[in-house]
Amino acid sequence: MSYGVRLRVSGDYACFTRPELKTERVSYDVITPSAARGVLEAIHWKPAIRWVIDAIHVLEPIRFASIRRNEVGSKAPAGKIASAMKRGSIEGLHLHVDEDRQQRAATVLVQPAYVIEAHFDMTARAGAEDSVGKHLDMFNRRAARGQCFHQPCLGTREFVAQFELLPADAPAPPPSAKTASQGFGTPRDLGLMLWDIDHAAPGRPSMFFNARLEDGVMRVPPPGSPEIRR
Amino acid sequence: MTTLGHRFDFVFLFDVMNGNPNGDPDAGNLPRLDPETNQGLVTDVCLKRKIRNYAEIAKGGDTGFAIYVQEGAILNERHREAYKVARPDDPKVEKDKKLNPKDDAEAKLVQKFMCDNFFDVRTFGAVMSTGINCGQVRGPVQLSFSRSIEPILPLEISITRMAATNEAEKKKREDGADDDRTENRTMGRKHIVPYGLYRTHGFVSAHLAARTGFSDADVAFLWDALKNMFEHDRSAARGEMAARKLVVFEHDNALGRAAAHDLFERVKVARVDGGEAYPIGDKRLDNARPARSFSDYQVTIDRADAPQGVTIHELL
Numbered sequence: 032m033s034y035g036v037r038l039r040v041s042g043d044y045a046c047f048t049r050p051e052l053k054t055e056r057v058s059y060d061v062i063t064p065s066a067a068r069g070v071l072e073a074i075h076w077k078p079a080i081r082w083v084i085d086a087i088h089v090l091e092p093i094r095f096a097s098i099r100r101n102e103v104g105s106k107a108p109a110g111k112i113a114s115a116m117k118r119g120s121i122e123g124l125h126l127h128v129d130e131d132r133q134q135r136a137a138t139v140l141v142q143p144a145y146v147i148e149a150h151f152d153m154t155a156r157a158g159a160e161d162s163v164g165k166h167l168d169m170f171n172r173r174a175a176r177g178q179c180f181h182q183p184c185l186g187t188r189e190f191v192a193q194f195e196l197l198p199a200d201a202p203a204p205p206p207s208a209k210t211a212s213q214g215f216g217t218p219r220d221l222g223l224m225l226w227d228i229d230h231a232a233p234g235r236p237s238m239f240f241n242a243r244l245e246d247g248v249m250r251v252p253p254p255g256s257p258e259i260r261r
Numbered sequence: 262m263t264t265l266g267h268r269f270d271f272v273f274l275f276d277v278m279n280g281n282p283n284g285d286p287d288a289g290n291l292p293r294l295d296p297e298t299n300q301g302l303v304t305d306v307c308l309k310r311k312i313r314n315y316a317e318i319a320k321g322g323d324t325g326f327a328i329y330v331q332e333g334a335i336l337n338e339r340h341r342e343a344y345k346v347a348r349p350d351d352p353k354v355e356k357d358k359k360l361n362p363k364d365d366a367e368a369k370l371v372q373k374f375m376c377d378n379f380f381d382v383r384t385f386g387a388v389m390s391t392g393i394n395c396g397q398v399r400g401p402v403q404l405s406f407s408r409s410i411e412p413i414l415p416l417e418i419s420i421t422r423m424a425a426t427n428e429a430e431k432k433k434r435e436d437g438a439d440d441d442r443t444e445n446r447t448m449g450r451k452h453i454v455p456y457g458l459y460r461t462h463g464f465v466s467a468h469l470a471a472r473t474g475f476s477d478a479d480v481a482f483l484w485d486a487l488k489n490m491f492e493h494d495r496s497a498a499r500g501e502m503a504a505r506k507l508v509v510f511e512h513d514n515a516l517g518r519a520a521a522h523d524l525f526e527r528v529k530v531a532r533v534d535g536g537e538a539y540p541i542g543d544k545r546l547d548n549a550r551p552a553r554s555f556s557d558y559q560v561t562i563d564r565a566d567a568p569q570g571v572t573i574h575e576l577l
Contacts, residue, residue, distance in 0.1 A: 099287035107389040177520020181466035189305035193522040
């Protein structure tokens with residue numbers, strides 16, 4: 032892998048919601064490949080490239096906390112907006128939070144820190160002017176300077192991600208502690224974890240893989256691998 | 262409306278005196294606490310609500326400043342009823358199971374309409390759907406959880422009320438009383454933080470601003486809202502809340518010139534005790550009296566050799 036990148040991301044909290052526990056959100060123990068892809072895309076992405084996550088290093092012990100918030104129960108109905116557009120007035124277009132309130136708890140990760148190891152492949156939309164080197168340089172330049180398209184987040188937007196690029200020749204940062212929760216000693220089976228969502232297929236199905244933490248590292252199967260289940 | 266060409270990162274400090282800045286529904290409305298450090302928390306959505314409310318007060322009814330996610334009822338809705346032309350909803354936008362190009366275009370139109378008319382959609386984004394995902398607007402403004410500088414001490418204050426809600430309550434009190442006093446007294450509880458200084462970090466992405474049409478005027482209004490929102494959010498529970506410091510880092514391009522967390526470290530809050538400033542967490546503070554006002558803290562902004570292309574604005 033001549034053109035891999037390594038990015039250290041950390042934050043106060045994170046919530047990588049398990050799809051089976053969405054109303055009262057419960058986070059996965061570790062950042063999912065799709066969330067890691069989102070972090071990289073927040074820094075640099077073009078339709079010509081596709082980020083592929085190779086491995087996730089878990090630098091901090093895995094801890095949870097619970098936060099309960101008032102949330103609204105509904106989304107903006109597109110049909111109503113369309114009719115308001117026709118009418119030419121925004122009367123009646125609003126959502127009353129105190130009549131449509133849901134209190135939901137979220138079980139979130141506390142003080143996570145990861146190293147995302149990734150590379151990118153060129154897609155069918157790459158033109159003649161797109162080369163691997165160009166996009167790699169762009170990503171490295173941006174990440175090294177702290178530039179981003181929008182501030183990346185850890186699962187949800189209120190949990191901001193700090194990021195720093197690890198130089199290609201730098202050794203991997205050691206984990207702050209080596210606990211059993213990170214899979215030190217005996218490997219930890221994290222069960223089925225979301226790998227990514229297939230946005231190309233009809234219905235946008237989710238794809239899963241069997242996640243394991245070994246000595247603080249979660250290997251991620253490449254696209255098309257038989258380990259990825261739909 | 263010119264959209265934003267610059268990325269902004271900001272540090273916002275606000276304090277609370279004898280009030281509850283943000284109750285925790287899980288803990289019987291006690292002020293939110295980080296159980297590991299005892300620092301107080303205020304959620305991002307709590308501040309967003311206040312920004313929305315301020316926008317409604319300051320710009321109420323202005324074109325492009327309607328608020329989609331509203332609190333309470335709006336009175337002037339009745340006035341326009343007469344002018345409304347009732348039209349049946351368009352059947353095309355009903356529960357389509359697929360996003361074909363036509364719907365995509367429609368989704369774009371719908372999103373543009375919402376962004377043009379609603380300040381909160383343009384600022385924070387919104388999810389629009391008709392049973393399927395009709396696209397969502399990601400707003401340029403991103404707020405993080407606010408955290409108190411030092412651990413807070415939530416107090417529980419018992420209060421009494423000289424009235425009963427209903428007969429049954431009155432009767433219960435009479436039966437329980439062992440003397441002839443029949444006051445309809447009921448007890449209540451209030452939770453307060455004697456003093457807490459909270460710090461929050463926020464981000465404005467120029468690229469997302471271009472997508473929603475968030476303009477230079479909007480960002481100026483956002484700073485206004487942060488400075489003034491507590492002035493219009495008084496209530497029995499809140500105590501005295503005030504915006505204390507707003508430091509905005511403006512990058513001279515859309516991508517930014519430096520990492521946000523490096524910039525945020527330039528804003529340091531120290532604890533003042535007996536005329537001396539100590540870094541937070543200093544062991545010598547263990548015997549210091551607890552902070553009870555903003556003057557017990559000292560905020561310094563390190564302006565030395567700021568990264569090229571980053572301007573530091575101290576707006577408050």
